[in-house]
Amino acid sequence: MNSHALFGEKLSELRRRTGLTLRRFCMMHGLDPGNFSKMERGRLSPPASREKLEQLASFLQLDKGSDEWHGFFDLASACRGEIPSDMMSDAELVKKLPLVFRTLRGQRVEPEQLDLLADIIKKT
Amino acid sequence: MTTRLDVPYLTYDAIAKEAADFLSAHTDPNQVPVPVDEIVDLALKIHIVPVPDLQRQIDVDGFSSPDFTTMYVDEFVYRNREYRFRFTLAHELGHFVLHREILSQVELDPSRVVASWKEFLHELDDDDHSKLEFQGYSFGGLLLVPRNTLKPIFINNLKQISPMIEKAKSHGLSMDQYEDSAIDRMAVILSNIFQASVGVLTRRIKYDGLSRYLE
Numbered sequence: 001m002n003s004h005a006l007f008g009e010k011l012s013e014l015r016r017r018t019g020l021t022l023r024r025f026c027m028m029h030g031l032d033p034g035n036f037s038k039m040e041r042g043r044l045s046p047p048a049s050r051e052k053l054e055q056l057a058s059f060l061q062l063d064k065g066s067d068e069w070h071g072f073f074d075l076a077s078a079c080r081g082e083i084p085s086d087m088m089s090d091a092e093l094v095k096k097l098p099l100v101f102r103t104l105r106g107q108r109v110e111p112e113q114l115d116l117l118a119d120i121i122k123k124t
Numbered sequence: 125m126t127t128r129l130d131v132p133y134l135t136y137d138a139i140a141k142e143a144a145d146f147l148s149a150h151t152d153p154n155q156v157p158v159p160v161d162e163i164v165d166l167a168l169k170i171h172i173v174p175v176p177d178l179q180r181q182i183d184v185d186g187f188s189s190p191d192f193t194t195m196y197v198d199e200f201v202y203r204n205r206e207y208r209f210r211f212t213l214a215h216e217l218g219h220f221v222l223h224r225e226i227l228s229q230v231e232l233d234p235s236r237v238v239a240s241w242k243e244f245l246h247e248l249d250d251d252d253h254s255k256l257e258f259q260g261y262s263f264g265g266l267l268l269v270p271r272n273t274l275k276p277i278f279i280n281n282l283k284q285i286s287p288m289i290e291k292a293k294s295h296g297l298s299m300d301q302y303e304d305s306a307i308d309r310m311a312v313i314l315s316n317i318f319q320a321s322v323g324v325l326t327r328r329i330k331y332d333g334l335s336r337y338l339e
Contacts, residue, residue: 019166037172041194094237095193097232098190099241100227100257104185108253111246113183114245120181121196
């Protein structure tokens with residue numbers, strides 16, 4: 001597992017431990033849920049600034065100076081110098097392409113829309 | 125060429141039982157509204173990912189990855205349409221509970237992932253596709269508006285529409301003539317309680333045969 005995936009996994013574990021869903025957590029703290037979700041899935045780097053990372057640690061209810069606090073910062077620094085992939089590989093994509101979905105009007109999705117959907121999933 | 129998944133036929137009662145069992149396994153089955161976001165995110169640890177413009181571009185509110193580690197939801201729905209957001213998750217949970225084994229058997233060609241995925245969707249048997257969607261849709265309604273809580277809450281709230289029913293009767297209208305309006309009114313009242321759309325409530329009231337209390 002790469003550094004971003006490790007950080008993301010820890011982030012989502014800590015956020016869930018607060019008892020808040022991603023949606024409520026982001027609403028409560030004024031965060032963008034799309035970006036936060038990307039961070040949790042290892043597809044976006046943790047905040048670069050110490051100040052923002054400390055703010056995040058406090059949202060996650062980590063005690064300043066505790067082992068967990070330091071571990072969180074260590075995981076974030078391990079991501080420095082590494083760029084998360086902004087495009088999914090085919091091996092990852094194959095696990096994400098939906099096999100069933102319904103359009104709002106009940107018709108099947110056109111082939112061009114499926115290409116678009118595959119692109120959206122790769123980048124999300 | 126047609127691809128068949130041999131999706132089993134499930135009665136509405138069978139789907140109701142699956143939804144009730146699932147609810148009991150993950151939360152207090154008497155809790156209203158059902159905490160569907162918490163079940164997906166906190167209990168099942170499934171990522172819920174908001175996707176900008178999904179509905180505008182593809183005409184869908186949401187979908188799941190076949191490994192059910194991720195549910196994708198249109199970002200506008202995610203941010204602004206609470207009831208539709210909840211229903212999207214409940215519908216996807218229907219696929220998770222009822223269809224994940226069937227869907228796990230589908231194999232796409234790793235050397236031509238997108239092309240083989242498109243072929244699969246194009247060739248999927250219509251009957252299988254309808255059953256998958258009908259079952260997911262029914263499960264969604266039954267999860268958000270469970271049988272065990274709908275009936276008592278429906279009966280408890282009847283007093284709110286009894287003046288309307290009495291008035292209809294005093295004008296000589298039969299049950300057949302005022303039934304739809306009465307169900308609509310009840311659906312609006314219960315929609316706020318269950319945090320599901322009026323459409324979902326209308327169908328749930330009808331499917332559970334609760335109109336008989338409107339006489």
